[in-house]
Amino acid sequence: MISNHHQSVMFKESIDALNLIPNGIYIDATFGRGGHSQGILDQLNDKAQLIAFDQDLSAIEYAKEKFNDPRLTLIHSPFAQMHTIINEMGLNGKINGILMDLGVSSPQLDNAQRGFSFNAEGPLDMRMDQTSGLSAAQWLQAANEEEIANVIYQFGDEKKSRHIATRIKKFQLEKPLETTLQLANLVSDVVRGQKKKHPATRTFQAIRIFINQELKQLSDTLEQSKNLLAPNGRLSIISFHSIEDRIVKRFIQKNSRQKSLPKGLPIANQALEKMPFKDLGKQSASKEEISHNKRSRSAILRVASRNS
Ligand SMILES: C[S@@+](CC[C@H](N)C(=O)[O-])C[C@H]1O[C@@H](n2cnc3c(N)ncnc32)[C@H](O)[C@@H]1O
Incomplete structure (x- = not known):
């Protein structure tokens, strides 16, 4: 039997990083088996909304079967379609936080028929969608x-x-x-x-x-987040390898660093350019988590807050 279990990585840290507002509107860009989504829903009231994306139909089917929550909207789509979908929902600029837990889930890896594993014989597929x-x-x-x-x-x-x-x-x-x-x-x-x-x-x-065009999906979505997020809205992003993390790091740095200003001008005359984000730093998984979930070893969580 194929297991449907996925142990969420950096669960508490990544949800705390969203600084949840009880009646806020949130996006879980990578639903998986909904561990993070459930953690978010548990802290929201009945006026709140959670929009969850996954490009894997089996994740969405699982969610439909197991999650019966009127606050949850499920979307079967690559997350880089987020700007179009959220725009159509009339929620552009109103999102209070976006969580991304990148990569593949355990059910995807563990099902040999999906073709992600080099340890088990299966068709060489590797498509999340x-x-x-x-x-x-x-x-x-x-x-x-x-x-x-x-x-x-x-x-x-x-x-x-x-x-x-x-x-x-x-x-x-x-x-x-x-x-x-x-x-x-x-x-x-x-x-x-x-x-x-x-x-x-x-x-x-x-x-x-x-x-899966994973890097393009990630960089496109990061760009879109500038328009999607409400003032003080948070980005909470977990990546699992250095190529991915570099994209997140560079995006946050580029959009949070104050550009150097021309020397010699009195401060009052300088047009201070407001950057879109504030960099709230990075974290790795705790030793304790790593000891019981090997997958968390390589996880890096980066957090940023949309400036008002
Ligand atoms: C690491 S798992 C997420 C696990 C989830 N946080 C949980 O707690 O169960 C990543 C999930 O994101 C989905 N995913 C990855 N890249 C995606 C993309 N570009 N668009 C939509 N879904 C994506 C995968 O199909 C997979 O189900």
């Missing part, structure tokens, strides 16, 4: 060697990216590359694993990021 786009197998078939190498290098930091791409194309001359273990074994022939890390970790991460 299986209702659209190319699966990893389809993309690997259509892309040329250089495109594959670039993705594996850029999104996986994999030094052997060229070798891996060559091996993939060689394999495909004989037969289609269709399963997770075919890819994992092929990568293992080229890359040596480090300590407890499977040799295919970086390759799988890279292809998954590319297939």
Whole structure:
């Protein structure tokens, strides 16, 4: 049986960071199995609203079955469609907080049929939204060697990216590359694993990021948050690898740093430019959390507040 359980990471810290107003309007951009959503709903009153996104239909189906809460609106969509959807709801500039808990959920990873795992045989799919786009197998078939190498290098930091791409194309001359273990074994022939890390970790991460356009989704949504958030509205974002975290960090820094002002002008004459956000810092998971949830090891929570 496939487990539907996902243990929410940095649960208390990420919800506290939203500084919840009991009757506020909030977005959970990554519903998953609704752990964070439930935590938010528990602190809101009956006038509040929570709009939850997930591009995985199974997350939305789970929510429909398990969550019967009139304050919750469920949206099956990539979160980068947020600005259009929230605009249509007439809520632009009225959102009091957005939570993003990035990446894949345990039910996605644990279900071999989804193709995210290099440890279990399944179709090489890797789409969070299986209702659209190319699966990893389809993309690997259509892309040329250089495109594959670039993705594996850029999104996986994999030094052997060229070798891996060559091996993939060689394999495909004989037969289609269709399963997770075919890819994992092929990568293992080229890359040596480090300590407890499977040799295919970086390759799988890279292809998954590319297939789901994860970095573009993230940077587009961060930009949109400027218009979506109400004054003092919060961004609370948990990322799981350095490429993702760098995007969040740079966005917050760029939008919260006071630009340097021309020297020599009296302060009173200087047009102080108001930045969109205040940087409220970052946190990692506690030792205690890491001891009982391995996945939280790499989590970084960044928080920012929309200036009024
Ligand atoms: C780490 S899980 C979230 C877990 C959730 N916070 C919980 O407590 O159960 C990430 C979820 O976000 C979804 N997701 C990731 N990227 C997305 C995107 N760009 N648009 C919509 N949903 C996305 C995934 O399908 C997955 O269900």
